[in-house]
Amino acid sequence: MMHTQLNILGMGLKKCFNPKAITGELGSLSIKDYLLLSILLASQVVAFFLSGTFDSMSSLSLIVGIVTIVNLILVNRGRLTNFTFGIVATVFWLIVAVKSHLVGDVFSQSYYLVMQFIGIYAWQKDMLKTHGSEVTPKNMTLGK
Incomplete structure (x- = not known):
């Protein structure tokens, strides 16, 4: 079946923002993933409270x-569904960058926001080609 570029992007966006797909993919992580996630999240929260700064930014x-x-x-x-979280993080960090007058971060987060949608398209296209539910990993090799 031939898919247009906008159709592929639309399919990817639909999956990215589907609560059932998000919870399904979060629920299907391995024990090692949950352990790593727990450690990283706990570290993030502890660092926040140890900073002693509790303003809106x-x-x-x-x-x-x-x-x-x-x-x-x-x-x-x-x-x-990683792109769902990537878009949220990028938009929120863009807000922080604008409010903090971090010009370089404003430009980089604007770029990353555009790239989230290009990534959705590329990943969805790969999954359509392989008929998989995950992106096929690729190996990087040194060129000659």
Whole structure:
């Protein structure tokens, strides 16, 4: 079946923002993934409380940290719903960067936001080609 580029992106977006797909993919992680997730999330929360700064920007930074950790665990597993968390983290960090006048971060997060949608398209296209529920990992080799 021939899929158009917008159709592929639409299918990927639909899956990314489907609560059932998100909970399903989060629920299918391995014990090692849950252990790593627990350690990283606990570290993030402890660091937040030890910082002693509890204003709105630091609270938003805590949310960004938590969402980014979940994003990275899902990326590592090749799950398409990682982009849901990636978009949320990017938008929130963009807000922090704008409020903090971090010009370089504003530009980089704007770029990352666009790349989230390109990633959704590329990952969905790969999954359609392989008929899989995860992205096929690729090996990097040194060129000659």
